[in-house]
Amino acid sequence: MDRPRIVVVGGGFGGFHAARRLRQRLGRVAEITIISTTNYFLYLPLLPQIAGGVLDPRRVAVSLTSRLPGVRLVPGEVQSVDFERRRLRYVDIEERHRELGYDQLVLATGSIHKLLPVPGAAEHAHGFRGVPEALYLRDELIRQMELAGASADPAERAARTTFVVVGAGYTGTEVAAHGQLLTRAVAKRHPGLRELTPRWLLVDIADRILPELDERLARTATRVLARRGVEIRTETSVTEATEAGLVLSDGEQVPTRTLAWCVGVRPDPLVEALGLATEQGRVVVDEYLTVPGRPEVSAVGDTAAVPDLTRPGKITPMTAQHAVRQGRQVANNIAADYGRGVRKPYRHHDRGFVVDLGGIQAAANPFGAALGGPLAALVTHGYHLYSIPANRLRIALDWLLAGLMRRQTVQLGLVHGHDVPLETASPELATHRHR
Numbered sequence: 001m002d003r004p005r006i007v008v009v010g011g012g013f014g015g016f017h018a019a020r021r022l023r024q025r026l027g028r029v030a031e032i033t034i035i036s037t038t039n040y041f042l043y044l045p046l047l048p049q050i051a052g053g054v055l056d057p058r059r060v061a062v063s064l065t066s067r068l069p070g071v072r073l074v075p076g077e078v079q080s081v082d083f084e085r086r087r088l089r090y091v092d093i094e095e096r097h098r099e100l101g102y103d104q105l106v107l108a109t110g111s112i113h114k115l116l117p118v119p120g121a122a123e124h125a126h127g128f129r130g131v132p133e134a135l136y137l138r139d140e141l142i143r144q145m146e147l148a149g150a151s152a153d154p155a156e157r158a159a160r161t162t163f164v165v166v167g168a169g170y171t172g173t174e175v176a177a178h179g180q181l182l183t184r185a186v187a188k189r190h191p192g193l194r195e196l197t198p199r200w201l202l203v204d205i206a207d208r209i210l211p212e213l214d215e216r217l218a219r220t221a222t223r224v225l226a227r228r229g230v231e232i233r234t235e236t237s238v239t240e241a242t243e244a245g246l247v248l249s250d251g252e253q254v255p256t257r258t259l260a261w262c263v264g265v266r267p268d269p270l271v272e273a274l275g276l277a278t279e280q281g282r283v284v285v286d287e288y289l290t291v292p293g294r295p296e297v298s299a300v301g302d303t304a305a306v307p308d309l310t311r312p313g314k315i316t317p318m319t320a321q322h323a324v325r326q327g328r329q330v331a332n333n334i335a336a337d338y339g340r341g342v343r344k345p346y347r348h349h350d351r352g353f354v355v356d357l358g359g360i361q362a363a364a365n366p367f368g369a370a371l372g373g374p375l376a377a378l379v380t381h382g383y384h385l386y387s388i389p390a391n392r393l394r395i396a397l398d399w400l401l402a403g404l405m406r407r408q409t410v411q412l413g414l415v416h417g418h419d420v421p422l423e424t425a426s427p428e429l430a431t432h433r434h435r
Helices: 013-026 044-051 131-150 154-160 170-189 215-228 270-274 320-337 373-387 392-404 427-434
Strands: 005-009 031-036 040-042 061-063 072-082 087-092 097-101 104-107 111-113 162-166 199-203 231-233 238-241 245-248 253-255 258-261 265-267 282-284 294-299 354-356 362-364
Touching (some): 005 013, 013 031, 044 131, 044 354, 044 373, 072 270, 104 320, 131 170, 131 258, 170 215, 170 258, 170 354, 215 354, 215 362, 270 282, 294 320, 354 373, 362 373, 373 392
Parallel strands (some): 005 104, 031 072, 199 231
Antiparallel strands (some): 072 087, 087 097, 111 265, 238 245, 245 253
């Protein structure tokens, strides 16, 4: 008899860990298939270190075929799902339209940039959700610094050495921290910039940075960034972006050539096309991560509006911690349907967060204990090495070399601005198609 087919849509945190656990629990019972726009799982928390020139981009890309032996990889992007026929339609990386049937379906499509109605943002800002964007930002920071060093116009020099990050959440704060260290390193080596201090602005509409995390983490991060000269503009937004700069809500005009957009995320557009019930744009599921009325369909991570049993009436936030644990739990529940274990509701216990601020600086609150400085950096690095499913030795060696040697400031020119438009849902796939 043919084995039942379990299809996981998405190779991010939720999808990767769901497929991994399904392989462990049902590898001989069912055919496990994962559909992904890339052939790797991207460890997003270390992307700022790619942009900052600390890590090689291959370090944060974990091969799906290597880490998921026995799981069938289908490269492509799902367009729609026929729930009655239990078939999904997808476009492969050569833009061919195909179909695939399933017996069990796990939706783990992740999220994309959150766009705000800011004139000019889509044309002049760049997001931060993938390797192409991280590589582009790294080159852009170096390029603008070197162009400033070659210019004799004070106004142009000031604009090119001013960098703005919109969104002071987890990603935006780390991007500003690592980016500032990179531009400072470029300035020290460039003979035309040694007397110039790059200007960095971190802008957010909230009343503090890291508004979704423990306030103690925010205080530590604020102190570190302020000491480095990063201008933190809270309760402030961008009202317009142009090629020459941007306008803040307080009326200030900021000449700049670099605008990093880190204002948050929203569920992948596929969610809206599915026709399922949603809450806050995410697929409604029960505490077992199953879509009501469709026991063969589950959803996890940023795709799913999972009831937070620790906060009645709320849904779990869109974080990697939740996606990882939901992926594992949904796999256990599906395995239970085949007689392997017992279905259990998803219940999250917060173990704390870590915020990497570059160098030997970080903020962390493991199990509620607020830490800062080198100790927090040690905890942060240890957490990332524990969490990433591969490349640990290579990452550790990169960190060691970064501490012992000068930061490399080479432009590779692999990604151009038109390859990573802000509205792109799947930057890796879009780049592949563009080429």
